[in-house]
Amino acid sequence: MSTITPPTTSPLGAAVADDRLEPRDPHRLFPGDRRTRDIARGLYERVATAPIVSPHGHVPAEWIARDIPFTDPTALLVSHDHYVTRLLHASGLDLDELGVGGHPVDPRAAWRLFAERQAVFAGTATGYWIDEELRNVLDIDVALSAETADAVYDRIQAKLDTPAFRPRALFERFGIEVLATTDDPLDDLRFHGEIAASGLPGRVLPTFRPDRYLDPDSPEFATDIARLLASEGQETSFRGYLTALEARRAHFIRHGATSADHGIEDPATVDLTGDEAARLFQLAVSGRADAAERQVFRGHMLLQMARMSVDDGLVMTVHAGVVRNHSTATFRRFGADTGHDFPRRTDFVRGLRPLLERFGLEKSFHLVLFAVDETVYSREIAPMASFYPSVYIGAPWWFLDAPDAMARFRSAVTESAGFSRGSGFIDDTRAFLSIPARHDTARRVDASFLARLVSEGRLTEAAAGAVIDDIAGPQPRRVFKL
Amino acid sequence: MSTITPPTTSPLGAAVADDRLEPRDPHRLFPGDRRTRDIARGLYERVATAPIVSPHGHVPAEWIARDIPFTDPTALLVSHDHYVTRLLHASGLDLDELGVGGHPVDPRAAWRLFAERQAVFAGTATGYWIDEELRNVLDIDVALSAETADAVYDRIQAKLDTPAFRPRALFERFGIEVLATTDDPLDDLRFHGEIAASGLPGRVLPTFRPDRYLDPDSPEFATDIARLLASEGQETSFRGYLTALEARRAHFIRHGATSADHGIEDPATVDLTGDEAARLFQLAVSGRADAAERQVFRGHMLLQMARMSVDDGLVMTVHAGVVRNHSTATFRRFGADTGHDFPRRTDFVRGLRPLLERFGLEKSFHLVLFAVDETVYSREIAPMASFYPSVYIGAPWWFLDAPDAMARFRSAVTESAGFSRGSGFIDDTRAFLSIPARHDTARRVDASFLARLVSEGRLTEAAAGAVIDDIAGPQPRRVFKL
Amino acid sequence: MSTITPPTTSPLGAAVADDRLEPRDPHRLFPGDRRTRDIARGLYERVATAPIVSPHGHVPAEWIARDIPFTDPTALLVSHDHYVTRLLHASGLDLDELGVGGHPVDPRAAWRLFAERQAVFAGTATGYWIDEELRNVLDIDVALSAETADAVYDRIQAKLDTPAFRPRALFERFGIEVLATTDDPLDDLRFHGEIAASGLPGRVLPTFRPDRYLDPDSPEFATDIARLLASEGQETSFRGYLTALEARRAHFIRHGATSADHGIEDPATVDLTGDEAARLFQLAVSGRADAAERQVFRGHMLLQMARMSVDDGLVMTVHAGVVRNHSTATFRRFGADTGHDFPRRTDFVRGLRPLLERFGLEKSFHLVLFAVDETVYSREIAPMASFYPSVYIGAPWWFLDAPDAMARFRSAVTESAGFSRGSGFIDDTRAFLSIPARHDTARRVDASFLARLVSEGRLTEAAAGAVIDDIAGPQPRRVFKL
Numbered sequence A, B, C: 001m002s003t004i005t006p007p008t009t010s011p012l013g014a015a016v017a018d019d020r021l022e023p024r025d026p027h028r029l030f031p032g033d034r035r036t037r038d039i040a041r042g043l044y045e046r047v048a049t050a051p052i053v054s055p056h057g058h059v060p061a062e063w064i065a066r067d068i069p070f071t072d073p074t075a076l077l078v079s080h081d082h083y084v085t086r087l088l089h090a091s092g093l094d095l096d097e098l099g100v101g102g103h104p105v106d107p108r109a110a111w112r113l114f115a116e117r118q119a120v121f122a123g124t125a126t127g128y129w130i131d132e133e134l135r136n137v138l139d140i141d142v143a144l145s146a147e148t149a150d151a152v153y154d155r156i157q158a159k160l161d162t163p164a165f166r167p168r169a170l171f172e173r174f175g176i177e178v179l180a181t182t183d184d185p186l187d188d189l190r191f192h193g194e195i196a197a198s199g200l201p202g203r204v205l206p207t208f209r210p211d212r213y214l215d216p217d218s219p220e221f222a223t224d225i226a227r228l229l230a231s232e233g234q235e236t237s238f239r240g241y242l243t244a245l246e247a248r249r250a251h252f253i254r255h256g257a258t259s260a261d262h263g264i265e266d267p268a269t270v271d272l273t274g275d276e277a278a279r280l281f282q283l284a285v286s287g288r289a290d291a292a293e294r295q296v297f298r299g300h301m302l303l304q305m306a307r308m309s310v311d312d313g314l315v316m317t318v319h320a321g322v323v324r325n326h327s328t329a330t331f332r333r334f335g336a337d338t339g340h341d342f343p344r345r346t347d348f349v350r351g352l353r354p355l356l357e358r359f360g361l362e363k364s365f366h367l368v369l370f371a372v373d374e375t376v377y378s379r380e381i382a383p384m385a386s387f388y389p390s391v392y393i394g395a396p397w398w399f400l401d402a403p404d405a406m407a408r409f410r411s412a413v414t415e416s417a418g419f420s421r422g423s424g425f426i427d428d429t430r431a432f433l434s435i436p437a438r439h440d441t442a443r444r445v446d447a448s449f450l451a452r453l454v455s456e457g458r459l460t461e462a463a464a465g466a467v468i469d470d471i472a473g474p475q476p477r478r479v480f481k482l
Helices: A012-020 A036-047 A063-068 A075-080 A082-090 A105-114 A125-137 A149-160 A166-174 A190-196 A220-231 A237-256 A272-283 A292-310 A329-333 A351-361 A376-385 A403-417 A432-455 A461-471 A474-477 B011-019 B034-049 B060-066 B073-079 B080-089 B107-116 B125-137 B149-160 B167-173 B190-197 B219-232 B237-252 B274-285 B291-311 B328-334 B353-359 B376-385 B403-417 B432-455 B461-471 B474-477 C012-017 C034-047 C061-066 C071-079 C081-091 C108-117 C125-137 C147-158 C167-173 C191-196 C223-229 C238-254 C274-285 C292-313 C326-335 C353-359 C376-385 C404-418 C432-455 C462-469 C476-481
Strands: A053-054 A176-180 A203-207 A259-264 A316-318 A367-371 A391-393 B052-054 B176-180 B203-205 B257-263 B315-320 B365-370 B391-393 C053-054 C176-180 C204-205 C260-266 C315-320 C367-371 C392-394
Touching: A036 A432, A063 A166, A063 A190, A063 A203, A075 A082, A075 A105, A075 A149, A075 C432, A082 A105, A082 A125, A105 A149, A125 A432, A149 C404, A166 A176, A166 A432, A176 C147, A190 A203, A203 A259, A220 A237, A220 A272, A237 A272, A237 A292, A272 A292, A272 A367, A292 A316, A292 A351, A316 C176, A351 B257, A367 A376, A376 A391, A376 A403, A376 C204, A391 B176, A403 A432, A403 B403, A461 A474, A461 B167, B034 B432, B034 B461, B060 B167, B060 B176, B060 B190, B073 B080, B073 B107, B073 B149, B080 B107, B080 B125, B080 B461, B107 B274, B125 B403, B167 B176, B167 B432, B167 C053, B190 B203, B219 B237, B219 B274, B237 B274, B237 B291, B257 B291, B274 B291, B291 B315, B291 B353, B365 B376, B403 C404, B432 B461, B432 C260, B461 B474, C034 C432, C034 C462, C053 C432, C061 C167, C061 C191, C061 C204, C071 C081, C071 C108, C071 C147, C071 C292, C081 C108, C081 C125, C108 C147, C125 C432, C167 C176, C167 C432, C191 C204, C223 C238, C223 C274, C238 C292, C260 C292, C274 C292, C292 C353, C292 C462, C367 C376, C432 C462
Parallel strands: A053 A176, A176 A203, A259 A316, A316 A367, A367 A391, B052 B176, B176 B203, B257 B315, B315 B365, B365 B391, C053 C176, C176 C204, C260 C315, C315 C367, C367 C392
Antiparallel strands: none
């Protein structure tokens, strides 16, 4: 391992000395004017060390169950983080140079590419997470650059080789109270069982994510349905299909699941008679449904998922509005989730109406709506959540999970829906090391927003304190039935 | 009546003592940094006590004409305010527990529910109005909560029982110069006549609101048209229909009306030949028009309303983009305007083009556009209003009638349209007690926005002063021809 | 020439004395709180005097080639600036009173109308440019008003009559390094040749703008195509048509062009087989294509333009989302570009997908996207530009080329795309005198945005400095291949 403090006479040494980082600003993300900033700091300090409640995310349960070490800095921070790789790709790198999609790569060579292009992350949320992870989790005290790339790589690798940087130790260090994973309905969930039996000081819960079994446009739809039916010994009928889905949900609930997640392009729902639904099901599984029929079936199945949530109590989360795999050439070569999923407009008000006509007034039903189309915040989601007892406002998601976007979100929803209709912060991440930074960011942004309301005489400091206390823990526990 | 200062040894007393409110912050809603804040305060003080010009709203004329006392705090502040009841409903209460839709309720029991759930209003515009009403109008000096619910109720009830809290006394105390109501075209407007004859120090004007007579999708369309034609002795022909509408507009103008208001879901207009319009009219009144024909007819009638405004001078206001009565079960049980009207996207540029092709260049025609879809501010409304002499930018409406949303509005429209193309503030409310707070809020937000322009060197303080002086009175008087 | 300091005893004198302007605030457009403001000033000063790189705009090359004097203040600042004339038109003036569309007008009379209605520009970007031009370029030190109209007119006229205020002298005084014009594909570009040969200390480059030759809905489409084919000796075939376009592009490249610009209403692209494209071409030129066919053809030609850019290296800029000539009566009387072009919604993600499927991963292809629909910034453009190496984020355009809109833009795109994916500032103007003010504004707004990131601990001051240094020059040179 090289040292990060080489003699300052070498070129690298000079670079490292120049790049020595100043201490982290304790007021980061707070407003500029001193008065509001002081209020923000006071509010933030109430929740700065509160346990992390993460009711939706993508960390694999196997990591925690088997305490699988992170192999190297590149695998940890680059190859699997499509926020990172997409910007490097835009800057002119090929995804295979970064090890995306399992393409073999020399991790140190990929790390150097990452290090020398740090400028592309300036001002981005990703740049902020990286900075927080390097400093706060990995104790790196120099700026990452072409000059420091190797030294930083070695320092991180040395950390990863110690027990303190294996997933279970970090889980405890991060103060995670609940961490939800996202799982295929046919998953046996044995890793969740192992974790529950392991004495980990925190819960790891599965989440039911049935998209591929609900959408006839999914590439393996017929095969997936056949597997689903077989897994529960059901015949190829709409009734058997619903029964199998219900049984898999029950399996998830037995393993601690409290929510089911739905990732869809268009939040459109359709109410059908049983006969019509059965007819479309047969067309869909036989591959004979046309585009309109597939769309109707998909919309009906979203409504059926709400019906099942009303019946079995799983919180229903909807992530809507993403056009997946925009670049077919990239998808073919590197697979899904490789940085070319882009948002589109959505219409929650008219799209969800059939679902809400049926189940919107059910008080035990929790429907959490996540958007990547900011225009729906003040126009659709906040108004709906401030009437329907079942509708909750999902935290800013994906491209919007960033300080300015979070601030715009709070401004857009609070004046009509207040704070009580929110989901609490959702990190929705596979980047395990970024979890503390993400929750910390949300707390700082909420503190800043509340501080402004206090500064503007719209909320007392005591009321603002009660709000932030609630958002940081009780709210997500309540909304996600934890 | 209980007192609100019980001995501090009782639990209630302690609660009340703790909840004693600090004095209202005179800088509320102003920016945080001292320099801009001081400029904002100076601008605000120019207009803080200017008379209230309210050219569009929903206070019933009968209240003023007959000086009908407010019966109790719940009727005054809860049951009829769907901003309040929708958030309480979302929190898990049933609307009948709050007396919505005329459902009988023990007002004190409903008030307690309202009081104990004050936290849902934290940060909302509604919470701000309630706070302002309780403090500034009703002289309540403790925070409303479960503990203070009864004491506050009794204190308000005692106020309501005095002459000083009857509508006409409040009208005078509030300094209202003009208050417009919203009325059915067949209304005889006798209450407006009574008010005009009564010596009230201010004007109460009717507003012509013909939606139900223009839209074949309106539930009682055929019956309504029959009543309209009968009222003016017209035959069932398109010509007779137009004549009857013109006659009712003339009736309104004779009673002081200066504007006609149109609440529509889609701001689409259609220009038709007389024959085609006559044909669609016959289909519509006979119930034989299909959905497309009903849509075309509706779009044509909006254009006809513009034509009549050009002829008779009534200002045309358009409130577009709301999907009404989203929850059918709620509508059946509690009626309209019960908190489940939600915005949708709108297209003013292409929708209004046929209307503006016909009348957009008419200088005496005033068309004021109100939106609940924020995306149209910089994209559609500001650009159109900065070319067409007839188009005015309506103040932020409904879910957007709140400090942050107002600030976003000013930022979105001012850089292309300036201040001269605005409508002035519109409270659009039935909550009579909130009128001063709403106008005060608009003045504070405008002062803050202007102060920022001054602070940023984009406007002199003198110019900013001239702008706020204009917005607070001359502008709405000019736009609404008062 | 009248003097602008008449004796203060006359009414006019008093007015002028009152209107004497205070010195320009050196902190204009910076944030209000002192700490952030000081950082902003430091960042701004790094680039305040950097040369102007203007890779897209509408100044006629003839002005520079022939050094044509500006005739009078009205022609210079009023008649040809549709930002100015549209607001005056909205205020009730007729466009012919302002000399729009070549209508003859007494320039002094028009100037007086402009001067007396300065209030309509308060708070607008146009008002800010006018102020900057009058003070910084024309040395006017009194506020323009009815009272000062004549004096200011005379003072400006006197300036315009001097050599220092002719285009080439101003070009040099403004420090313009590169200025791109926008030109018809059949232009012989002789003015560009003359300029290149003239020793001007800066480059003036043509830009290929082929809209009228690509869109069958263009009024003279068949005639234009015939002229295009004839110019290059091609037959009326799709192949000949493509060859002619390619030849004209080569002609532009020989005259220094580095980009081709496309102004379209809908950013929809279509991939077609050669046979199908050839069939649609024949329908289109013969006037027999229906609306759907015209739309498909137009969408295909946008894709063909990308293909040609990949082949010949011209940067492709797309300005999308404008409904042109909304008021037919105005268009007939005054022509195009007279203030009634209005934005509409756009869909870049789905619209550009066929084009990006073909060419999005080409690293030498530069596609710069400009929007007037703000909703696409965080939803579409930033995500696409942070994956595709070919996609760049165009600077805020048209109605959005203003301080607040620029700040919203930076906030909307930076957190996902950073700074490296931007185009640099684009003035896109025909108002020659406003060019320094526009670039200065962009630099101030960027400095303010970056200063906030520094103040919030999201970027070091050194990193912010590197960003602003890059944005002000290297970035546009790189993106536009200058």
